[in-house]
Amino acid sequence: MLRKVTLFAVALALVAGPALASGKVREPHPVAFSFEGPFGRFDQAQLQRGYKVYREVCASCHSMNLVAFRNLGDKGGPFFDPKYPNPNDNPVVKALAADSQIRDIDGETGDAIQRPGIPADNFPAPFPNDPASRASNGGVLPPDLSMMAKAREGGPEYIASLLTGFVTPPAGLTVGPGQHYNPWFPGDVSSAWSGDHAHVPEGGFIAMAPPLAPDKVEFDDGTKSTVRQQAQDVAAFLMWTAEPKMEERKQMGFSVLIFLVLFSGLLYASYRRVWRNESH
Amino acid sequence: MSGHSTYEPKTGFERWLDVRLPIVRLGYDSFVDYPTPRNLNYWWTFGGILSLCLGVQIISGIVLAMHYTPSAGAAFASVEHIMRDVNYGWLLRYMHANGASMFFIAVYIHMLRGVYYGSYKAPREVLWILGCVIYLLMMATAFMGYVLPWGQMSFWGATVITNLFSALPVVGQAITTWLWGGFAVDSATLNRFFSLHYLLPFMIAGVVVLHVWALHVVGQNNPTGIDPKSKADTLPFTPYATVKDGFAMSLFLILFAVFIFFMPNAMGHPDNYIPANPMVTPPHIVPEWYFLPFYAILRAIPDKLMGVLAMFGAIACIFALPWLDTSKVKSMRYRPQAKLYFFIFLVACVVLGFCGARLPDDQVIPGLKTLSVMDSDLNSFVWLSRISTAYYFGYFLLVMPLLGLFEKPLPTPETISSPVLGGDKKD
Known part of the structure; x- marks a missing residue:
């Protein structure tokens, strides 16, 4: 009895987990990302393509303050090269950093200057501050992308769905100026809906215009540059920026689990041996 | 049990220390020799x-x-x-x-x-x-x-x-x-x-x-x-x-x-x-999962102060438990009715946790509209948490005191070893 009820309680608790989500929003399309599951790893080629999409499209409006160029050459990162265990020596990383201009202060004169980036620099933000960013983006602040894949329900699948999800709004839905309907974006469109109020369309209005287009980014590895491909690649890249130590974590997890299982077996054998003459 | 200590210092240092600070004795009595029920x-x-x-x-x-x-x-x-x-x-x-x-x-x-x-x-x-x-x-x-x-x-x-x-x-x-x-x-x-x-x-x-x-x-x-x-x-x-x-x-x-x-x-x-x-x-x-049942109790009460008091009261009940329970028998192994109420309590706690994670006005059974009582539809998480909250307090304040007076417990064994060792007492 005790066991059955405990199992029931655990099952209920597991059902209660997803209940944390709120609002009426469309479920993200399932994507078979390479990094899913306990054995999943990042696909380095995909991360490189994703970085390119980020750099050429996203980075013109969104900041990514928590990631530095050197991280690109870290183990598990898009440009990791075993020849350069120290990413600061990695020529690809150096070149990518030098492509960006970094706002700095001249140490001699104190003047505000721009200088080419070095691997130690964090990704530069596209705007000097939040009000400037808002002013250039219709009054809405484009969120920082460093943690996006962990900061949204659905993670990378949500990102991929959102980026490909700019559908034609259903008849009866008034989309305001500077707004775009997206069924995957959390929100509430009932005030703009003139149809049946029992069937308000899913999703919300997002200020971001559809950012991707076929062949907008040219992939160096010859992958066909569809919107779907770009969206999935950048979603994978954002998963890496949010969780750069994922591969190290899973790898260590296996060693720890193997140890603990063996250790538990040993302890169980000791337990049986110690208690062999005692009824209980 | 804090009985007679059986620790005997084996080395010279232990004997020296035992007279001055019997810390090894404390450890020995607490974690080595300490008798635990088998x-x-x-x-x-x-x-x-x-x-x-x-x-x-x-x-x-x-x-x-x-x-x-x-x-x-x-x-x-x-x-x-x-x-x-x-x-x-x-x-x-x-x-x-x-x-x-x-x-x-x-x-x-x-x-x-x-x-x-x-x-x-x-x-x-x-x-x-x-x-x-x-x-x-x-x-x-x-x-x-x-x-x-x-x-x-x-x-x-x-x-x-x-x-x-x-x-x-x-x-x-x-x-x-x-x-x-x-x-x-x-x-x-x-x-x-x-x-x-x-x-x-x-x-x-x-x-x-x-x-x-x-x-x-x-x-x-x-x-x-x-x-x-x-x-x-x-x-x-x-x-x-x-x-x-x-x-x-x-x-x-x-x-x-x-x-x-x-x-x-x-x-x-x-x-x-x-x-x-x-x-x-x-x-x-939403709070972390381990606070969700208390969060549900808080939101179940329409008045803010009463909600806060109910939430703290829910914890106070746990403190008062030794005096709320009137049963002479300790283990629910021999209290079939108490067992039943306990399992319902367990379910009520899980349901409260479930409710704490939801918006109060969300429907429990989607699409079903029923009577609206106290500003909320009966088919809502706030009503589910109200029912569970009532059971939570009912369990501590009614079931615990009354059951002990009215229930008929099963016979309990004389000693631990009598059920364990199949009845052959080794006293």
Whole structure:
């Protein structure tokens, strides 16, 4: 009895987990990302393509303050090269950093200057501050992308769905100026809906215009540059920026689990041996 | 049980020390020779597991504090610095964050075991109350710890919970301002929460010492609820209990490791990876899972002050349990009716947790509209939590006192060893 009820309680608790989500929003399309599951790893080629999409499209409006160029050459990162265990020596990383201009202060004169980036620099933000960013983006602040894949329900699948999800709004839905309907974006469109109020369309209005287009980014590895491909690649890249130590974590997890299982077996054998003459 | 000490110092140093500070004797009497009932089942291993949890939290926490910056402007970035740039920082943080959840899983099992087997009954009332104090301190520690990453849920959780005190008449607002150290949740609040978050675990450790002391005075309860009567009923703590506890701890660590390494964010909320923003309220503020039942009780009551009182009352009931239960029989093994009410209580707690995670006005059965009572449809989570809250309090305040007077318990065995050793008494 005790066991059955405990199992029931655990099952209920597991059902209660997803209940944390709120609002009426469309479920993200399932994507078979390479990094899913306990054995999943990042696909380095995909991360490189994703970085390119980020750099050429996203980075013109969104900041990514928590990631530095050197991280690109870290183990598990898009440009990791075993020849350069120290990413600061990695020529690809150096070149990518030098492509960006970094706002700095001249140490001699104190003047505000721009200088080419070095691997130690964090990704530069596209705007000097939040009000400037808002002013250039219709009054809405484009969120920082460093943690996006962990900061949204659905993670990378949500990102991929959102980026490909700019559908034609259903008849009866008034989309305001500077707004775009997206069924995957959390929100509430009932005030703009003139149809049946029992069937308000899913999703919300997002200020971001559809950012991707076929062949907008040219992939160096010859992958066909569809919107779907770009969206999935950048979603994978954002998963890496949010969780750069994922591969190290899973790898260590296996060693720890193997140890603990063996250790538990040993302890169980000791337990049986110690208690062999005692009824209980 | 604190009986006669059988410790005999073996070396010259031990003899010398034993006359001056009998600390080895204390350790020997407490963790080697200490007699434990021979019939303890695996539900009794959670005491050891909990001390392991406390150790993991303190050690990982001390190292995290070396890298963390408790200020509103820098806290979020410093946590991400730990995750990205500190060697094995991700491991420390995931250990600490998931460790809190594991701690609560273990403490809830430990407490429910105590309720089921009547471990709070005389002479174990003080032992039980010390346990409740630990639980209360754990809740305070966990709440303040969740504020430290300074994400959206940290900030808004802190705002909601500290605002509860403003419901108190006359002094409420003053207390809230005093707690905040200002007129809103801000750097001053974060900094004092950090200070207290570092302090409270050591207070927990202190109360744990008292808890273990009280335990060793009265002795452990056991699944029969019959106190040991002779040597045949008990076994020395080492090696019998140590090896069993060790095995259970190792299994618990497997579960812990699965969370740390393969699903480290499963028990967290995505919004806490968004930096705190006082200008943007998340659409749905929820506490960590281990507070959800109390959160549901809070929201079940339409009046703010009454809701706060009900929430604290729910915890007060646990403290008062030794005097609420009138049954002469400890273990529910021999109380079939009590068992039934206990399992309904368990379900009510889980349902409350379920309700705490939902918006109050969401429908339990989608698409079904029923009567609207007290401003809410009966088919809503707020009504489900009202029913469960009623049962929660009913269990403590009606079932516990009355059942003991009216129920017919099954016959209980004379001694522990009579059911265990198949009746052949070895007195």
